Amino acid sequence: MTTQQLVAQIKQKKSFLCIGLDVDLEKIPKHLLNLEDPIFEFNKAIIDATHHLCVAYKPNTAFYEAYGIKGWQALAKTITYINKEYPEIFTIADAKRGDIGNTSTMYAKAFFEDLAFDSVTVAPYMGKDSVEPFLAFKNKHTIMLALTSNEGAFDFQTKKVGELELYKQVLETSKNWKNAENLMYVVGATKAEYFKEIRKIIPTSFLLVPGVGAQGGSLQDVCKYGLSENIGLLINSSRGIIYASNSDDFAKVAALKAKELQQQMELYF
Numbered sequence: 509m510t511t512q513q514l515v516a517q518i519k520q521k522k523s524f525l526c527i528g529l530d531v532d533l534e535k536i537p538k539h540l541l542n543l544e545d546p547i548f549e550f551n552k553a554i555i556d557a558t559h560h561l562c563v564a565y566k567p568n569t570a571f572y573e574a575y576g577i578k579g580w581q582a583l584a585k586t587i588t589y590i591n592k593e594y595p596e597i598f599t600i601a602d603a604k605r606g607d608i609g610n611t612s613t614m615y616a617k618a619f620f621e622d623l624a625f626d627s628v629t630v631a632p633y634m635g636k637d638s639v640e641p642f643l644a645f646k647n648k649h650t651i652m653l654a655l656t657s658n659e660g661a662f663d664f665q666t667k668k669v670g671e672l673e674l675y676k677q678v679l680e681t682s683k684n685w686k687n688a689e690n691l692m693y694v695v696g697a698t699k700a701e702y703f704k705e706i707r708k709i710i711p712t713s714f715l716l717v718p719g720v721g722a723q724g725g726s727l728q729d730v731c732k733y734g735l736s737e738n739i740g741l742l743i744n745s746s747r748g749i750i751y752a753s754n755s756d757d758f759a760k761v762a763a764l765k766a767k768e769l770q771q772q773m774e775l776y777f
C-alpha cells in the first residue's frame with residue numbers, strides 16, 4: 509500500500525486508529541476454545557466488527573509465535589483474511605526484527621512477500637545495513653523503534669550520544685538512508701511530551717503510537733504536537749479494545765471501544 513492510499517483511507521474514515529491483535533488464549537471468550545482455530549475466529553470476529561472504525565491492524569507476532577505452528581498458521585490466515593476482505597486496511601507485523609543484511613532480507617521476504625503485510629516493525633540497534641534491506645521493498649513500510657512506550661526507554665533511548673539523545677540520533681541518521689521515504693517510526697503515547705521535538709526532526713513521517721488504553725497514554729496529548737499535515741499518526745490500542753469483554757458480546761463491545769477512540773479522532777479533521 510502506498511502512503512497516499514493510507515492517507516486517503518484516514519481522511520475517508522476520519523480515523524487514525526490501529527487495533528492491535530494480540531491474542532492470548534487465556535483472555536478470549538471460553539466458547540471459542542472449542543473451535544478448530546480459536547485465534548483466527550477471535551480475530552475474524554474483531555475485524556468484522558471494527559474494520560470501518562480503524563485504518564490498520566497490528567498483530568504482534570509474539571502472541572502467535574507463542575503457540576508454535578498453530579499460532580503461525582493463525583497469523584497467516586488472519587493477514588490473508590484482512591487482505592482479501594478489507595484490502596484498504598494497512599497491516600503491521602509487529603515483529604521488531606533486524607539483523608545483518610542478508611538475514612534482514614529474509615525477514616523482509618517473510619513479512620512482505622510470504623505473509624503480504626504492508627509493514628513490519630524493526631529495531632535500529634544494528635544500524636543502516638540491517639534496516640536498508642527492508643526499505644528496498646517498494647510500497648512496503650519499515651517502522652523503526654525510536655522512542656518506545658515502556659519505562660526501559662529511559663535506560664538507553666533518552667541518553668545522550670555525543671550532542672544528541674539516542675532516539676534523536678536514530679531519527680536524524682535514518683532520515684538520510686536509501687529509500688527513507690519507506691520509513692515510519694514507533695513513538696510511545698506514554699512519551700507525549702517528546703512529540704514536539706520529534707516533529708522538528710521528522711515533520712511529515714508517519715508515527716506508530718502504541719500505549720493508549722492499557723498503558724495509560726492519552727490520545728489528546730499525542731495529537732497536540734504529533735499530528736502532521738497529513739495526520740501522520742497511527743494510534744494503536746490492543747488490550748483496551750480486544751479484551752473489553754470476554755463474553756459472547758466481545759466483538760460488539762470491542763467495536764464500541766473502537767468507536768469511542770474514533771469519535772475522539774474525528775475532531776481533528
Ligand SMILES: O=c1ccn([C@@H]2O[C@H](COP(=O)(O)O)[C@@H](O)[C@H]2O)c(=O)[nH]1
Pocket residue numbers: 528530568602655656657658694695696718719720721722723744745746747748
Ligand atoms: O514501544 C512500544 C512498541 C510496541 N508496543 C506494542 O504495542 C502493543 C500495545 O498493546 P496495549 O495492549 O495497547 O498496551 C503491544 O503489542 C506492544 O508489544 C508497545 O506497547 N510499545
